Amino acid sequence: MHYGIDVGGTKIELGVFDSQWQRLATWREATPAADGPALLARLAAMVAVADAQGGARGTLGLGLPGVIDAGGRLVAANLPGLRELPLAASLSEHFDRPVAFDNDSRCFILSEVGPGGAAAGERYAFGAILGTGAGGGAIVEGRLLGGHGGLAGEWGHLPLSAAASERYHLPRLACGCGLHGCLERYISGPGLVTLFRHFGGEAERAETWYAAWQAGDPAAELAHRCHVDLIGEALANVTKLLAPAAIVIGGGLSTLPEVVAELPAALGRHLFPGVAMPRVVASRLGAASGVRGAAMLGAGACV
Incomplete structure (x- = not known):
């Protein structure tokens, strides 16, 4: 068996998968985000339950929000309890097996290039999450791209271009990462609400827009x-x-077919003629993709 855990700011989801990456079981628990030791203890307890129910020890992979730096620390994530902990050492203290962990967006694209995913079998693919934030991950030559300092794929923290800012009269907004003008502030779900308000609308949620x-x-x-x-x-x-x-x-905005359908043309308008266009598709596995990708990571699949 293979266990994948997606650790979010409010919930933890554990999924149990077989060798064909079919989900056998899943459950969720609340995240004690501010208390690192309590969070690690809860993860260990969930894994112990999975072992007891399955009668065997599964491999284990974790998907975490934010950036995991070269020193194994969590950066720019909504899990304050884990920010000061050396993750590799802390995880080894709580689990009696090897634990693989990475950014949740990388887990997402790892799942989507796996069996049944929207980019199944692709050796070059990019996963773009559009939800509460805007994260990303890349597959290059069939392997996850990590990069120096763990920053590879963080497209949401690319800057708003001067041309776009001028075209739509957009201000440079402060981002939670400490920079100003990050695209995440405009293209995530909350960012779409910000745009709606900028153009004169009133909304608190993307559903209202x-x-x-x-x-x-x-x-x-x-x-x-x-x-x-x-x-x-x-x-x-x-x-x-x-x-x-x-x-x-992926992410909540990927469920809006009208948005995804318009992206290939929008992408093409910013490329020069003759460039090979990627196909742009919505996640086939939805919210389950990150959990499955974490399980695949723990099993050493496609890495």
Whole structure:
């Protein structure tokens, strides 16, 4: 058996998978985000339950938010209890088996190039998460791209271009990472709400924007056009750097088929003629993809 755990700011999800990466069981528990030792103890308890239920010890992989630096510490994540802990050493103290861990966005694309994924079998692929944040991960020559300092794939922290800022009269907003003008502030779910307000709309959630857009609200339509254009420009930059054969869109906004359908054209507008276009597709595995990718990571699949 193979266990994958997705550790979020509010919930922990553990999935149990067989050798064909079919899910056998899953459950969730609340995340004690501010208390590192309590969080590690909860993870260990969940794994112990999985072992007892399956009658064997499974391999283990963790998907974590934020950036994991070269020293094995968590950076820019909404898990304050883990930020000061050396993860590799701390995890080895709590589990009686090897533990693989990585950014949750990398776990996502690892799953999507696996069996049944939206980019199954691709050796060059990029996973773009559009949810509460905007994370990413890359597969290059069939392997996860980590990079120096663990920053590879963080497309959400590329800067808003001067041309886009001028085109839509957008201010440079402060980002939680400490920088200003990061794309995440404009292209994530909360970012879309920010755009809607910028153009004169009123909303607290992306669902409110969507209802207004469906009703033909001019501010909602302008926010949509700006949003898709910004994503297209960012993914064009990713394409110039990594040349993926497929870009898989995940996160809550990937469930809006109209948004995903417009991205290939938006991407193409920011590429020069003759460039091989990647196919842009929505995640086939949805919210389960990150958990499965963590399990695959723990088993050493495609790494």
